[in-house]
Amino acid sequence: MAGITGKDAILTDYANKLARLDAPKGRSLTQDALRRLVRNKAAVVSIVVVVLIVLVAFIGPYFVPWGYSQVDWSAIRKPPDFDKGHFFGTDQNGRDMLARVLQGTQMSLIVAAVATVVSVAIGVVYGAVAGYFGGRVDAVMMRIVDIMYALPYILFVIILVVMFGRNPVLLFVGIGAIEWLTMARIVRGQTLSLKEKEFVEAARAGGAGPFTIILRHIVPNLTGPVVIYATLTIPEIIIAESFLSYLGLGVQEPQTSLGTLISFGAPVAEVLPWMLLAPAGVLVTLLLCLTYIGDGLRDALDPKDR
Amino acid sequence: MIAATENLLEIKGLRKSFSITTGLLSRPLELKALQDITFSIKKGETLGIVGESGCGKSTLGRCILQLIAPDEGQVLWLGQDLTRLPAEEMRKRRADLQIIFQDPLASLNPRMTVGEIIADPLRTLRPGMGKAERQARVVRMMEAVGLLPEMINRYPHEFSGGQAQRIGIARALITEPKLIVCDEPVSALDVSIQAQILNLLSELKDEFGLTLIFISHNLSVVRHVSDRILVLYLGRIVELATGDEIYEDPKHPYTRALLTAVPIPDPKLARQRNIDALKGEIPSPINPPSGCTFRTRCRFAKPRCAEVRPPLETLEGGRLVACIRWREIEIPEESEAILGA
Amino acid sequence: MSKVLDVIDLSVTFALHNSEVRAVNNLNFSLEAGETLAVVGESGSGKSQAFLSIMGLLAKNGRTSGRAMMGPIDLVGLETSQLDRVRGKDIAMIFQDPMTSLNPSLKVKTQLSEVLVKHRGFDKDKAVTTAIEMLERVGIPEPAKRANAFPHEMSGGMRQRVMIAMALLCQPKILIADEPTTALDVTVQAQMLELFKSLTEDFGTALVMITHDLGVVAGVADRMMVMYGGRAVETGMVDELFYDPRHPYTLGLLHSTPHIAHRQARLDPIQGLPPSLEHLPKGCSFNPRCAFCFDRCLEERPPLVPVSEASAREKACFYEGPLSYEKVA
Numbered sequence: 001m002a003g004i005t006g007k008d009a010i011l012t013d014y015a016n017k018l019a020r021l022d023a024p025k026g027r028s029l030t031q032d033a034l035r036r037l038v039r040n041k042a043a044v045v046s047i048v049v050v051v052l053i054v055l056v057a058f059i060g061p062y063f064v065p066w067g068y069s070q071v072d073w074s075a076i077r078k079p080p081d082f083d084k085g086h087f088f089g090t091d092q093n094g095r096d097m098l099a100r101v102l103q104g105t106q107m108s109l110i111v112a113a114v115a116t117v118v119s120v121a122i123g124v125v126y127g128a129v130a131g132y133f134g135g136r137v138d139a140v141m142m143r144i145v146d147i148m149y150a151l152p153y154i155l156f157v158i159i160l161v162v163m164f165g166r167n168p169v170l171l172f173v174g175i176g177a178i179e180w181l182t183m184a185r186i187v188r189g190q191t192l193s194l195k196e197k198e199f200v201e202a203a204r205a206g207g208a209g210p211f212t213i214i215l216r217h218i219v220p221n222l223t224g225p226v227v228i229y230a231t232l233t234i235p236e237i238i239i240a241e242s243f244l245s246y247l248g249l250g251v252q253e254p255q256t257s258l259g260t261l262i263s264f265g266a267p268v269a270e271v272l273p274w275m276l277l278a279p280a281g282v283l284v285t286l287l288l289c290l291t292y293i294g295d296g297l298r299d300a301l302d303p304k305d306r
Numbered sequence: 307m308i309a310a311t312e313n314l315l316e317i318k319g320l321r322k323s324f325s326i327t328t329g330l331l332s333r334p335l336e337l338k339a340l341q342d343i344t345f346s347i348k349k350g351e352t353l354g355i356v357g358e359s360g361c362g363k364s365t366l367g368r369c370i371l372q373l374i375a376p377d378e379g380q381v382l383w384l385g386q387d388l389t390r391l392p393a394e395e396m397r398k399r400r401a402d403l404q405i406i407f408q409d410p411l412a413s414l415n416p417r418m419t420v421g422e423i424i425a426d427p428l429r430t431l432r433p434g435m436g437k438a439e440r441q442a443r444v445v446r447m448m449e450a451v452g453l454l455p456e457m458i459n460r461y462p463h464e465f466s467g468g469q470a471q472r473i474g475i476a477r478a479l480i481t482e483p484k485l486i487v488c489d490e491p492v493s494a495l496d497v498s499i500q501a502q503i504l505n506l507l508s509e510l511k512d513e514f515g516l517t518l519i520f521i522s523h524n525l526s527v528v529r530h531v532s533d534r535i536l537v538l539y540l541g542r543i544v545e546l547a548t549g550d551e552i553y554e555d556p557k558h559p560y561t562r563a564l565l566t567a568v569p570i571p572d573p574k575l576a577r578q579r580n581i582d583a584l585k586g587e588i589p590s591p592i593n594p595p596s597g598c599t600f601r602t603r604c605r606f607a608k609p610r611c612a613e614v615r616p617p618l619e620t621l622e623g624g625r626l627v628a629c630i631r632w633r634e635i636e637i638p639e640e641s642e643a644i645l646g647a
Numbered sequence: 648m649s650k651v652l653d654v655i656d657l658s659v660t661f662a663l664h665n666s667e668v669r670a671v672n673n674l675n676f677s678l679e680a681g682e683t684l685a686v687v688g689e690s691g692s693g694k695s696q697a698f699l700s701i702m703g704l705l706a707k708n709g710r711t712s713g714r715a716m717m718g719p720i721d722l723v724g725l726e727t728s729q730l731d732r733v734r735g736k737d738i739a740m741i742f743q744d745p746m747t748s749l750n751p752s753l754k755v756k757t758q759l760s761e762v763l764v765k766h767r768g769f770d771k772d773k774a775v776t777t778a779i780e781m782l783e784r785v786g787i788p789e790p791a792k793r794a795n796a797f798p799h800e801m802s803g804g805m806r807q808r809v810m811i812a813m814a815l816l817c818q819p820k821i822l823i824a825d826e827p828t829t830a831l832d833v834t835v836q837a838q839m840l841e842l843f844k845s846l847t848e849d850f851g852t853a854l855v856m857i858t859h860d861l862g863v864v865a866g867v868a869d870r871m872m873v874m875y876g877g878r879a880v881e882t883g884m885v886d887e888l889f890y891d892p893r894h895p896y897t898l899g900l901l902h903s904t905p906h907i908a909h910r911q912a913r914l915d916p917i918q919g920l921p922p923s924l925e926h927l928p929k930g931c932s933f934n935p936r937c938a939f940c941f942d943r944c945l946e947e948r949p950p951l952v953p954v955s956e957a958s959a960r961e962k963a964c965f966y967e968g969p970l971s972y973e974k975v976a
Contacts (some may be wrong), residue, residue: 010446011439011442011443011446012442014442014443014445014446015438015439015441015442015445017445017455018441018442018445018455018458021455021456021458022456023455023456023457023458023459024456024459024460025459026419026420026457026459026460026461026464027460027461027464028417028461029416029417029461029463032463197412198407198408198409198412198413199412199413199414199415199416201373201405201407201413202405202407202413202414202474202477203415203426203430204373205371205373205400205403205404205405206400206404206426206427206430206431206477206481207397207398207400207401207427207430207431208426208430209397212430216426217415220415220417220418221415221416221417223417358832358833358834358835359803359832466920466921468920469920496689496690496859496921497689497859497860497861497900497903497904498689498899498900498903498916498917498921499689499916499920499921500903500916501902501903501904501914501915501916501917502916502917502918504905504914504916505913505914505916508913523832523833524833525833525907526862526904526905526906526907527905529905529907529910530905530910530914549910550910553907553908553910563834564833564834565907566837567833567834567836567837568833568862568907569836569837569840569860569861569862569863569865569866570862570865570866570906570907570908571861571862571864571865571889571901571904571906572865572889572906572908573865573885573886573889574886575865575908576862576865576866584834584837584838586788587802587804587805587835588802588832588834588835
């Protein structure tokens, strides 16, 4: 007798039973970790601050009276002046600092986000494959990583700039191309220990092939270290971008980033302090908060009081 | 159709060694995990495999399932040699050959729900099966192993050790296998839970017509569940006989020593027994003694034992013994107390 | 016989994030000089925590109350400095995994002689000689050579012997062994139990053997105490409990353990799961799993009382008379 499952009556009974059951959702490891994270006050405050910065950076420009490349001829090199709407003052070209800081923050955040996504995507796949297959495959893949590590990345970025011009997209690619190396190493290390675990052996006994195991069993269990590492490298990425922009290899005028702003603000800091203070303040706050979040995540994902 | 007395599984001359690297410049050492393993398993029986550290019992279980590839030898499943099969073919047979692990929580993916874990082998090996049917089978299996179906969306860390082991058992059974290798399935569990799981395995074996290989270091547990018992020492078979034969009339000195060393939950018997306490410790499998590997600890060892490797002799009824002196050795009077009491 | 340890109303509580858990609840027992007491229980019974607290080795969020009198000294609540003088010298403890108990970067002889120098004031040479003698006494072959080795160069059984040697160097009155043979091979375990028996005889040490294995208890102990849910549920001489158990949990444990001489068709396991210490049942903690449970058991918790007037045996159960599963059928 064909039932819901199209097979025998017994199975149909069980299928009906399952439908009637109100099976409660379990408490996943992610939920546990989030609960622990929420208890960490420093991390929560940092998350709130970062969210605020992101919101202000992307929505703020609609509320600020001046555009980031707009020139106010009547106010060049002026300190903060609330009447004219220059809340953070103006730069040497008469452009509103607040608007520029917001735009710069936007750019730095976008670079950080994209570079992180790129490095995670490449790094996780590369590292998991190398770690799982082991042996010669692993040796070859890791030697490639070692060689790329040894190359000075500034040189690499300069070559890219020479070939493709000064393009912010390049910046993402360049930084992403560096960061994935460390991610791959970390993922490979984790994979090496994960593949010895019994549930992976159980999956092999269940007939799963290597790629099924990597995708279904190994990658989901990498979330912890990957998330922690990604959060802790965002500061690195922002600094790298700032450094590259400071050297003149990154963002093009009139667009700007935190690094570019700092690079313009530093030489005139004594005379026009507001040009340095604003972007530096944002950068420092962002980095500090991200570090707290990263620490909080590490404690949440690896509790000692288990 | 397989006749009831036909051999389901035949192992012939199985050999496995592991390479241990000791340093950049020195040659790697060879750890001889298994040597000259030859025996067979009949349909519907429970074969217990018992031994201490370094005996290779876990390696043997995994070699049978081809989770570890043996170096030499044959593993004949229903007449077909699994060691010669390409990976794709072997994968298809995995529905028939399953395994239950020692550490219940470590054998479950912490990021999957119970329902997903139990359904996993079905997803892989029966890809044509619809989700509804798969779920129905999962619920059926959960009830069969004594788990409440409402727990289907929970995660492994929300369960106790005994319940987690039930999940592992449900996963092993979902593809309706013919043979299950149980690798120390109760060693990590509390005593009262052990008994529940042992009873469960026995019921399931009858209900599903299974053949079991039960690996454990605990001779009392092995004796309780097994029809025949295979005793391993340092990678070699020393004795294979029925549970009663092993207990009443052990032929190999190591089997005797094991029996006297097993703790008995009976104070009067425990006081009477004369423990045939073995001297020394188990030698390293990297450098096993020449001739009979057991001779360094054997009371009955003679110079000949160092020169000749004892062949595995077949006695009546299919018993196996690997000792050149088994006919000559008498059971001392005192030992009768533990065995015959 | 004199008592070397008298534990009175010992309780151990752990502070968790939003609750408190009582791992040990009003434990009372005593230990006579030279005897071997087995403390039996499964996970969550509190058997290890009770002795860790007496030794002052509890985790940071643990609190002990009650008294543990070793002679005139109360071990509970001792200052660390005073505790250090007593630990290792009058009372010692060995654990299940000798690898984590021994310092992997120090040679064996260094770790052993350290104890002698500190507690008995020996000078270095005398300490090393005594240590080597003790290694021989615990059955380590070529003791002088082994003393120069590092822990990881020895096998599990060897390391456990080193632990025992270290614990006995100062000839303590009390030795607490927490599952000392669980991680060892069966033949090595047999050697170890023989060693315990001979050492306690020779040195007159009282031994507390914490274990879940009834076979080990039968082989080594004089008296035993069964714990469940943080309390003692039955105490008495080993023979008494094995042949005439008076608490259903003890009966259940006996029936759950496979006996190599009797091959039963089925074991009689105890139904249900060990209790969660945070949500103990009302009345007797064992009542959800008890085959002999009646109404009173659901309301009142049975106190630990003598089995009969003149008896030193105690049980925490309202059921009177001998127990057996035939009666329940």
